[in-house]
Amino acid sequence: MASKLSRGFLKRNFEHRPWQLHRTVFEQLLAKCQILVASQPETRKKKKFRFKNPLLSLDATVIDLCATMFDWAKFRLTKGAVKLHLLLDHDGYLPSFAVITEGKKHEVRVARQMQFAPGAILVFDRGYTDYEWFMSLTEQGVYFVTRLKENADYGVVEKREVPQRRGVLRDEVVFFYKLAQASKEAFFRRIEFYDEQRDRVLVFLTNHLELAAATVAAIYKERWQIELFFRALKQSLRVKTFVGTSANALKTQLWTALIAMLLVKYLQLRSTFGWSLSNLVALLRQQLFVYRDLWAWIDDPFQPPPIPERSSEQLTLQLI
Numbered sequence: 472m473a474s475k476l477s478r479g480f481l482k483r484n485f486e487h488r489p490w491q492l493h494r495t496v497f498e499q500l501l502a503k504c505q506i507l508v509a510s511q512p513e514t515r516k517k518k519k520f521r522f523k524n525p526l527l528s529l530d531a532t533v534i535d536l537c538a539t540m541f542d543w544a545k546f547r548l549t550k551g552a553v554k555l556h557l558l559l560d561h562d563g564y565l566p567s568f569a570v571i572t573e574g575k576k577h578e579v580r581v582a583r584q585m586q587f588a589p590g591a592i593l594v595f596d597r598g599y600t601d602y603e604w605f606m607s608l609t610e611q612g613v614y615f616v617t618r619l620k621e622n623a624d625y626g627v628v629e630k631r632e633v634p635q636r637r638g639v640l641r642d643e644v645v646f647f648y649k650l651a652q653a654s655k656e657a658f659f660r661r662i663e664f665y666d667e668q669r670d671r672v673l674v675f676l677t678n679h680l681e682l683a684a685a686t687v688a689a690i691y692k693e694r695w696q697i698e699l700f701f702r703a704l705k706q707s708l709r710v711k712t713f714v715g716t717s718a719n720a721l722k723t724q725l726w727t728a729l730i731a732m733l734l735v736k737y738l739q740l741r742s743t744f745g746w747s748l749s750n751l752v753a754l755l756r757q758q759l760f761v762y763r764d765l766w767a768w769i770d771d772p773f774q775p776p777p778i779p780e781r782s783s784e785q786l787t788l789q790l791i
Contacts, residue, residue, distance in 0.1 A: 496730055524591060528696060530556075553721065558585070582604065594693065606650060609657055623647070627644070628644050638667070639665075643660065644680070662676075664684070707752040707753070
């Protein structure tokens with residue numbers, strides 16, 4: 472009976488309390504996490520690249536819903552869904568920006584409304600292909616790395632020397648005919664890279680003309696971190712079953728899940744132990760049944776919990 476009452480309480484809370492309140496809590500907690508990341512010594516940040524530019528991953532994940540229960544979440548005729556659009560800051564792997572939309576809203580439409588700091592390097596997949604947006608990013612001083620679609624219509628203006636190292640097959644400066652026909656001059660780099668691990672050739676596109684071609688390939692590989700974040704969000708926090716069916720209730724639950732992820736990230740950043748996000752979430756659940764010092768545990772998780780002192784008021788159960 473208690474579980475039904477608690478679920479009913481959550482449903483009423485999620486239905487009527489504005490979801491913007493939870494977004495505010497998320498932003499406040501994010502600021503604390505960012506301060507913690509900035510205060511960490513360089514040895515703990517584990518930077519993978521030499522450049523000092525902020526590295527950001529942009530992606531969206533679809534959260535399927537029942538079309539009859541969530542009739543406001545338009546996606547397909549027989550299926551409802553919402554999209555969580557997320558910007559992941561690789562300095563600490565923090566979700567620095569999030570937007571929740573109907574499932575049918577295209578990723579590029581949301582991306583066009585975002586603002587990025589000049590000098591930042593943005594990495595995203597081919598779903599964000601929009602030459603006009605690519606040019607807009609370039610004009611703002613924002614760099615990007617993505618994969619080039621196979622049917623891209625481009626011309627080559629320069630073939631660069633390929634370094635004598637494994638992986639890089641071709642490095643070219645190109646332009647797109649669609650932009651040229653609109654009298655818009657913009658040049659990009661097309662890089663062919665052989666992925667030995669999966670035995671395939673990947674073609675990358677970037678507006679950064681100075682980075683090494685191998686670095687561009689490594690930047691795109693780092694985009695996998697946002698996929699890991701989505702996986703942890705859906706599996707570890709079980710963002711599949713929802714308490715309420717209104718837009719406010721669903722957004723409230725998603726923002727609550729993002730707050731929970733930030734709390735776990737905060738513990739991960741505070742810890743001296745090399746936690747993965749999924750392991751930390753899984754083992755935290757087990758510690759809910761044990762009385763122990765959280766800050767001591769996250770640094771040394773394999774120590775047994777302290778034996779509680781026996782209270783003089785504790786009754787002894789005598790078996791007859």
